Amino acid sequence: MKYLTLAETYRDLQATSKRLEMRDILVDLFRGTEPRLMGRVVYLTQGTLGPDWEGLQLGLGEKLVSRAIALTAGISDDDLEALVHREGDLGLATEAAFASKGPKQVQLFQESLTVDRVFESLTQVARVEGSGSTEKRIRLLQQLLMDADPLSARYIVRTVVGKLRLGIADMTILEALEKAFLWAEDEERVMGSDKVVEAIYNVHPDMGAIALAVANEGAEGLAGFGIEVGVPVRSMLAERLGSTPEILEKMGGRCAFEYKYDGMRIQAHVGPGGVHLFSRRMETITSQFPDVVQAMESAFAGHEAIMEFEAVVHNPETGELLPFQEVSHRRGRVHGLAESVEDYPLVLFAFDLLYLDGEELLLQEFQLRREALESLLGKAGEGPIRPSTLRWVEDPEGGDDFFLEAISAGCEGIIAKAVGEGSHYRAGARGWQWIKYKRDYQAGMTDTVDLVVVGTYAGAGKRTGFYGALLMASVNQEEGTLESVCKLGTGFKDEELAALHERLSPTVLKEAPGNLRSGLQPDFHVQPELVLEVLGAEVTLSPVHRCAYGHLRPQTGLAIRFPRMVRLRDDKGPEEATTSSEIEDMYRRQLKRAD
Numbered sequence: 269m270k271y272l273t274l275a276e277t278y279r280d281l282q283a284t285s286k287r288l289e290m291r292d293i294l295v296d297l298f299r300g301t302e303p304r305l306m307g308r309v310v311y312l313t314q315g316t317l318g319p320d321w322e323g324l325q326l327g328l329g330e331k332l333v334s335r336a337i338a339l340t341a342g343i344s345d346d347d348l349e350a351l352v353h354r355e356g357d358l359g360l361a362t363e364a365a366f367a368s369k370g371p372k373q374v375q376l377f378q379e380s381l382t383v384d385r386v387f388e389s390l391t392q393v394a395r396v397e398g399s400g401s402t403e404k405r406i407r408l409l410q411q412l413l414m415d416a417d418p419l420s421a422r423y424i425v426r427t428v429v430g431k432l433r434l435g436i437a438d439m440t441i442l443e444a445l446e447k448a449f450l451w452a453e454d455e456e457r458v459m460g461s462d463k464v465v466e467a468i469y470n471v472h473p474d475m476g477a478i479a480l481a482v483a484n485e486g487a488e489g490l491a492g493f494g495i496e497v498g499v500p501v502r503s504m505l506a507e508r509l510g511s512t513p514e515i516l517e518k519m520g521g522r523c524a525f526e527y528k529y530d531g532m533r534i535q536a537h538v539g540p541g542g543v544h545l546f547s548r549r550m551e552t553i554t555s556q557f558p559d560v561v562q563a564m565e566s567a568f569a570g571h572e573a574i575m576e577f578e579a580v581v582h583n584p585e586t587g588e589l590l591p592f593q594e595v596s597h598r599r600g601r602v603h604g605l606a607e608s609v610e611d612y613p614l615v616l617f618a619f620d621l622l623y624l625d626g627e628e629l630l631l632q633e634f635q636l637r638r639e640a641l642e643s644l645l646g647k648a649g650e651g652p653i654r655p656s657t658l659r660w661v662e663d664p665e666g667g668d669d670f671f672l673e674a675i676s677a678g679c680e681g682i683i684a685k686a687v688g689e690g691s692h693y694r695a696g697a698r699g700w701q702w703i704k705y706k707r708d709y710q711a712g713m714t715d716t717v718d719l720v721v722v723g724t725y726a727g728a729g730k731r732t733g734f735y736g737a738l739l740m741a742s743v744n745q746e747e748g749t750l751e752s753v754c755k756l757g758t759g760f761k762d763e764e765l766a767a768l769h770e771r772l773s774p775t776v777l778k779e780a781p782g783n784l785r786s787g788l789q790p791d792f793h794v795q796p797e798l799v800l801e802v803l804g805a806e807v808t809l810s811p812v813h814r815c816a817y818g819h820l821r822p823q824t825g826l827a828i829r830f831p832r833m834v835r836l837r838d839d840k841g842p843e844e845a846t847t848s849s850e851i852e853d854m855y856r857r858q859l860k861r862a863d
């Protein structure tokens with residue numbers, strides 16, 4: 269299969285912002301792909317070479333890649349830079365440079381550039397290590413680009429610099445796989461009705477491996493996938509409510525309340541192959557937490573287990589729990605790890621057990637998972653690994669009591685967990701089986717929200733050279749769109765303003781992304797990647813913002829009033845940001861409370 273077929277598909281995908289159309293373009297691609305190639309085709313379409321946790325990353329520096337392009341196209345670095353300026357990104361600039369080489373050469377190179385060749389070369393590029401690696405990478409890229417037609421070159425370059433960004437949600441790829449290989453030809457079903465492939469993906473999120481299996485064996489291919497030590501399970505997420513009576517009503521009168529620790533979520537896999545730690549976004553973070561690995565090894569020797577916990581920094585003298593920033597500070601640290609382990613000792617509060625010694629607990633009711641967790645860890649604990657503090661709650665007084673206890677212990681609030689029927693672990697889903705109730709819900713607007721930065725406004729006065737404000741959006745999961753919900757201009761410290769400028773300015777886009785909905789035009793649009801936690805005074809109706817547009821009133825969306833930045837959420841990607849329907853719920857609850 270030629271790589272050009274993929275490049276043409278990518279071009280078609282970028283020409284539409286409609287999710288159904290995207291899905292069907294992918295279905296055509298998948299049906300026309302030799303089954304043996306499906307894994308590679310899917311990884312490439314995601315802009316990767318394998319599942320995230322395997323850690324084989326591209327994302328090469330643009331400078332290095334530019335060198336390879338200039339050498340291949342036979343132009344100077346300055347000429348290439350001028351092209352980038354004119355075209356708007358390195359991919360388009362490469363395409364333009366290659367197109368001006370003339371048709372004869374184009375003819376020549378189209379022969380050899382197959383999907384296999386591109387995948388293998390990119391893998392080699394990603395694997396290069398050690399001294400002289402820059403030169404080796406340039407050489408490998410040059411060899412690849414030498415055989416690329418202009419359109420292929422556009423997408424190869426974007427893939428190499430880690431900016432393929434076709435704007436396709438993972439769920440769209442999953443549904444395309446389902447339609448291509450599990451539905452009868454030309455069959456249509458209600459969107460999102462089936463989700464067989466998605467269910468597998470939630471417990472075994474390796475899109476390439478799943479694609480390869482369904483393409484080769486259809487539904488039978490899915491039977492081989494299940495929970496596996498070493499493969500992260502997608503995280504279960506919580507809905508939110510602002511009071512104990514509301515929670516009890518949702519939970520059918522009875523549930524468990526647990527402290528909501530303000531730390532970092534870690535999923536630990538313990539098995540014969542050692543300990544693996546994954547972040548909430550399923551990245552491998554084992555090497556950043558040698559102390560956690562050691563604690564796991566000694567506590568669970570001889571066991572095979574998958575468990576989730578919140579890692580919290582604490583002061584060993586006073587037993588006091590310290591805020592999240594202390595862990596995130598340590599997380600990115602490569603140097604001085606030993607000192608940071610000493611300065612910031614962690615306590616691990618385990619809150620779920622998904623697998624133990626050959627038994628999948630995922631589909632068991634919450635009480636059974638909790639029992640298994642407690643018998644593994646012991647009921648309470650003084651050591652570095654402890655079960656989360658829990659109380660079974662049946663009345664509002666008991667719940668409120670526990671909520672206050674959690675706050676005075678330095679926690680953010682509580683997470684209520686459903687018990688009984690239907691209380692299994694819902695991998696990859698946000699639902700009412702877990703409900704968070706946080707301290708800050710009690711002030712003004714009842715919660716912070718996590719919003720995606722989609723645009724920037726230039727600053728004036730004291731902020732000249734930085735941003736005056738950012739355009740923020742929530743996520744509409746059904747439509748796969750980003751919907752603007754406020755202009756954020758307060759709450760930034762000076763160093764945060766500088767850091768934001770540094771992070772966002774290289775991601776400026778020439779035009780608004782196809783899936784952005786907003787009535788506002790910022791000075792610049794940026795790649796929708798960065799998530800910020802924001803607290804506002806209230807949710808209001810808005811004529812210019814597009815969150816939940818038309819849901820409450822025609823031609824009216826929702827906005828967050830007086831938004832303030834609380835902190836950067838590097839642990840969350842745009843797909844985990846607050847959804848428009850959550851903000852709609854917040855608005856409706858606000859109305860109810862005002863009654």
Ligand code: AMP
Pocket residue numbers: 505506526527528529530531532533548578619656683704
């Ligand atoms: P949020 O990030 O605000 O959606 O809240 C959910 C997060 O709370 C989870 O992803 C965990 O990182 C964290 N958390 C803290 N304590 C608990 C707990 N006892 N049970 C589940 N999640 C918890």
